[in-house]
Amino acid sequence: MRPNEPYSTVDRLDRPSAYYNKASSHHIFPISSSHLTHYQNKRRRDHRDDDANGDAPAEPPVDPLANATTLYVGNLSFYTTEEQVYELFSKVGEIKRLIMGLDRFAKTPCGFCFVEYYTHQDALDCMKYIGGTKLDERIIRTDLDPGFEEGRQYGRGKSGGQVRDEYREDFDEGRGGVGRAIQTDGREYDDEPRR
Amino acid sequence: MGDYDRRQSGGYHRKRRYRDDDDHYDRRNQRRRTDSAPLPVRVRRQLLSIADSPMRRWSEEVQNIAFMVTDNYDDENLRSTFTKLAMQLHLEQPLKTPFVAAVLLVANTRKSELLGEFLTKLAQSIESKIALGEWRDVKLHLKLLACLQSTLEGDGLFPLLDELFNRAADLQTASSDDTIGTELVKIIQLTIPYIMVSAHGQFHQKAAELMEKTDIIASEPHALQALVDPFLPEGADKSSSASPSLCMLLQKQLQAEAGKDWELACLPRPWEMPLEDVELQEKLSSPPKHPLPSINIPVTVIAGPHPLFPEVYFSVYADQDTQSVPPSTSIASSLIRDGLIDTINILNFNRNVTARYLMDLDCYFAEGTFVKRATPFDELRNFPSNSSTWKPEDVAVDTVFSQIFQLPKSECKLVYYHSVLTEACKLAPAAIAPSLGRAIRFLYRNNPRMDLELSYRFLDWFSHHLSNFGFTWKWAEWTSDTDLPERHPSIWFLKGALDKEVRLSFAQRIQKTLPQEYHKFVGPEKEKDVPDFKFSNPDTPFSKEGQEIGALLRRKATDEEFEPLIESIHAQATEQALDPLVASTDVFMTAVCWVGSKSLSHVLACIDRTKLRLLDVGAKSEAARSQIVTSVMDYWQAHPGIALSIIEKLLNYSVLTPFSVMDWALVAATPSNGTDGGFSLAQPHVFELVSHTVAKVTTRVRQLYTSSDIDEDGRAKETKAMRELFQAMNDALSSWAAGSKDEMMEDGDGTTSEEAMTRRWGQRWLRVFQRKAAIEEAFLLEAGKTAAAKADDSADAELID
Numbered sequence: 003m004r005p006n007e008p009y010s011t012v013d014r015l016d017r018p019s020a021y022y023n024k025a026s027s028h029h030i031f032p033i034s035s036s037h038l039t040h041y042q043n044k045r046r047r048d049h050r051d052d053d054a055n056g057d058a059p060a061e062p063p064v065d066p067l068a069n070a071t072t073l074y075v076g077n078l079s080f081y082t083t084e085e086q087v088y089e090l091f092s093k094v095g096e097i098k099r100l101i102m103g104l105d106r107f108a109k110t111p112c113g114f115c116f117v118e119y120y121t122h123q124d125a126l127d128c129m130k131y132i133g134g135t136k137l138d139e140r141i142i143r144t145d146l147d148p149g150f151e152e153g154r155q156y157g158r159g160k161s162g163g164q165v166r167d168e169y170r171e172d173f174d175e176g177r178g179g180v181g182r183a184i185q186t187d188g189r190e191y192d193d194e195p196r197r
Numbered sequence: 198m199g200d201y202d203r204r205q206s207g208g209y210h211r212k213r214r215y216r217d218d219d220d221h222y223d224r225r226n227q228r229r230r231t232d233s234a235p236l237p238v239r240v241r242r243q244l245l246s247i248a249d250s251p252m253r254r255w256s257e258e259v260q261n262i263a264f265m266v267t268d269n270y271d272d273e274n275l276r277s278t279f280t281k282l283a284m285q286l287h288l289e290q291p292l293k294t295p296f297v298a299a300v301l302l303v304a305n306t307r308k309s310e311l312l313g314e315f316l317t318k319l320a321q322s323i324e325s326k327i328a329l330g331e332w333r334d335v336k337l338h339l340k341l342l343a344c345l346q347s348t349l350e351g352d353g354l355f356p357l358l359d360e361l362f363n364r365a366a367d368l369q370t371a372s373s374d375d376t377i378g379t380e381l382v383k384i385i386q387l388t389i390p391y392i393m394v395s396a397h398g399q400f401h402q403k404a405a406e407l408m409e410k411t412d413i414i415a416s417e418p419h420a421l422q423a424l425v426d427p428f429l430p431e432g433a434d435k436s437s438s439a440s441p442s443l444c445m446l447l448q449k450q451l452q453a454e455a456g457k458d459w460e461l462a463c464l465p466r467p468w469e470m471p472l473e474d475v476e477l478q479e480k481l482s483s484p485p486k487h488p489l490p491s492i493n494i495p496v497t498v499i500a501g502p503h504p505l506f507p508e509v510y511f512s513v514y515a516d517q518d519t520q521s522v523p524p525s526t527s528i529a530s531s532l533i534r535d536g537l538i539d540t541i542n543i544l545n546f547n548r549n550v551t552a553r554y555l556m557d558l559d560c561y562f563a564e565g566t567f568v569k570r571a572t573p574f575d576e577l578r579n580f581p582s583n584s585s586t587w588k589p590e591d592v593a594v595d596t597v598f599s600q601i602f603q604l605p606k607s608e609c610k611l612v613y614y615h616s617v618l619t620e621a622c623k624l625a626p627a628a629i630a631p632s633l634g635r636a637i638r639f640l641y642r643n644n645p646r647m648d649l650e651l652s653y654r655f656l657d658w659f660s661h662h663l664s665n666f667g668f669t670w671k672w673a674e675w676t677s678d679t680d681l682p683e684r685h686p687s688i689w690f691l692k693g694a695l696d697k698e699v700r701l702s703f704a705q706r707i708q709k710t711l712p713q714e715y716h717k718f719v720g721p722e723k724e725k726d727v728p729d730f731k732f733s734n735p736d737t738p739f740s741k742e743g744q745e746i747g748a749l750l751r752r753k754a755t756d757e758e759f760e761p762l763i764e765s766i767h768a769q770a771t772e773q774a775l776d777p778l779v780a781s782t783d784v785f786m787t788a789v790c791w792v793g794s795k796s797l798s799h800v801l802a803c804i805d806r807t808k809l810r811l812l813d814v815g816a817k818s819e820a821a822r823s824q825i826v827t828s829v830m831d832y833w834q835a836h837p838g839i840a841l842s843i844i845e846k847l848l849n850y851s852v853l854t855p856f857s858v859m860d861w862a863l864v865a866a867t868p869s870n871g872t873d874g875g876f877s878l879a880q881p882h883v884f885e886l887v888s889h890t891v892a893k894v895t896t897r898v899r900q901l902y903t904s905s906d907i908d909e910d911g912r913a914k915e916t917k918a919m920r921e922l923f924q925a926m927n928d929a930l931s932s933w934a935a936g937s938k939d940e941m942m943e944d945g946d947g948t949t950s951e952e953a954m955t956r957r958w959g960q961r962w963l964r965v966f967q968r969k970a971a972i973e974e975a976f977l978l979e980a981g982k983t984a985a986a987k988a989d990d991s992a993d994a995e996l997i998d
Contacts, residue, residue, distance in 0.1 A: 010289060011285060011290055012290075016546060084797045084798060085797060085836075088838075090701060093611070093612040094610055094612055095610075100797070100798070102798070131616045132616075135665060136665045137664075138701070139667065
């Protein structure tokens, strides 16, 4: 819930997920300091200085998603093509850019992508009308995203794909069967930091 | 948030909440703690979920909330929580309005100050919404106020409605194109029933007088109505079957209802208490009265942020032998649909809740309005004649389709309504699927006579919907249609729908879902991810150059390296008396498509690298621009979706102009065109291409007029270009529609069935783009007025200074 917005009598589907909220507070999203606003830089500093002066004026936090036009799209099949994503996601508005998520080593699709629209409203509408529906016969997940940056198109799992596909125990034909860690030797992945 | 806990905490709790003897039982349940929640939280929770339970304990729910609020009237926090929520709830979930009203009515018998204060707030909000032109909110406020009519002094709401009508009459007298007046009349018409149900047995005379007035406006067909009729009948039955407007229907329905002593059987009356509460019932029938706070209506009312158009009643179950939805002669059809439409459109931010509402809609209307949920259609004919045969599922599905097929434009993006139907199917597949099936059959049957834009919406919804449910459909029932002539509207639909299915999936998958007869629509060429490169065949003219250009593009060669090959093509083409630039453009653009055939990213990157050359070529000649379109469409002919994406990007890069795309598809001014003797008109993807292109132009113009920095030159230039585009389309389509297009004259004598079909396609296209042109003109007119008003304002301000 953003500040200054009245509660609705029912939940809204165009909110960032719990994952985003958690991840952004742990800086999993690679925001280089040059991309931080003045306030965020200040906040980092304030945080360190908190003990020194405890009564810093409370400014409202800058919401990096307030004007987001990009969505993270998850749970795609490895076989889903750009054209299929285009066909479905164009139903809410013209797509500015589409970046397929790739296996870091094999450079093949690994089940996610970023869709960028021209307007924030289109991105919100996508959350409401496309997220949780099927593409290529799989329920896909959408999440508002502060914006694509080079490097984020690659899977962060140890073997190159997404982390979730390392440990997955269920057999998912569209995502390469069971998790790769289970396919090979589960132990070597134990030191993988969980997200 | 966590506010939204409808069903889960539903009725079975509430009925025990205040009974001490059940406490023991209740304690086993985790939810027990909700009982000790602070009062405002409890009031909020109970008001939010009012009437949601299928147990229909209306009087109990209403009394619980009203008592909680009035017993603790001194609790300011509680009072403001209640008031705020009641104000919000009837705007966001209008099906609950009568129930909110009932709580207020009961509270009024115990603490009349509460309603007094509430009325003041409500009146203030009505006044500001009128000033803003937020007409739907005005309607929703008035609906609540109407339900409170029995507590208002004198004639209550009628004087206000009279005044609203006077504004409507002024507007209509001033201009027959006016849409605000029609909207006001509709609001008045939809408010009257709630007044009559609230003040039972009274005000018959007042209502009759008001309806006499609205009749004058409602019985006159609106000037814009012909443009938004969902059907475009052919030939002979042209005049007879124009769809009635909503206002006309409402007028007749109200008159019929007045004749039945305002029975209004479908409306809930939650303020009617059961026999054991006779005391309360007595108080309710002689309640403390309040004056209606004054509500000022400005002399000039404005259209507000949402464009207004006359509405036409559309039902996919209209032609059934058994009525599974209220007939358009019954006021119930309008009242139920009005409440549902508002609910659907307002709750667009949570399609799950919307779908839930659709499935539970019988909860919010009077007992006996509908048959039991999931009653099979075939059983309806066995029902006795005096009982309802209205299926709640059919009413729900019908309402969603009325929004998908709303002209000129539905309120929300079409994909929202797709998603609502998807969720409804997920919630109650067995109940909804048969209703949907009957709707699909109606739409398929009527596709040839529907407005072409609506036929396209049907095709788009159908394929998208099936993609969410494993692409299963009983194709066998249309098998005999697969042999129809290739310009037949049913072929148009089948081809278009299956192409879109393939776009969302892939050819082999879709083939598996189809009977053999349909496989020709998903042929082997659709199975190929990378179409053949025609220049790989040595027999193709310029094959050597084509292959070399392809190789150069592959290795990202510099622009100069292409030059000798292009010149070689030019030389050979000149020898063969071909247009050299057209010849080289075909080779180059086809090679770009082929080199980028791996994915859209590839082709976009390739276009990005060769953009300057393409821009240069496009700028040189109309014929070359047209060839660019032809080359893309030819290369990707088995996958028109990809071709359209590429052309969209070429438009963004200004390599192509909207005019060149339209010209290619409809006018055939250049040799390399896509009209194919009018066959282009019978191709669903060509309609998609032209619609997208026109949408790009109109969006751009609108942006220029709504943007805060005023760019007069840009506006004038883009507006002129848009008008020229529409004019050219109008000319081309008019001649297709009349059968006077040169190609048609040359080919035959104008009497074959193929020619007749082409003429019909021309007429259907023409109607769509004439409407679009009219709507943009209306927008420009409105924008001009706003600009003038602003200029006046600033002039006034200067005078004051």
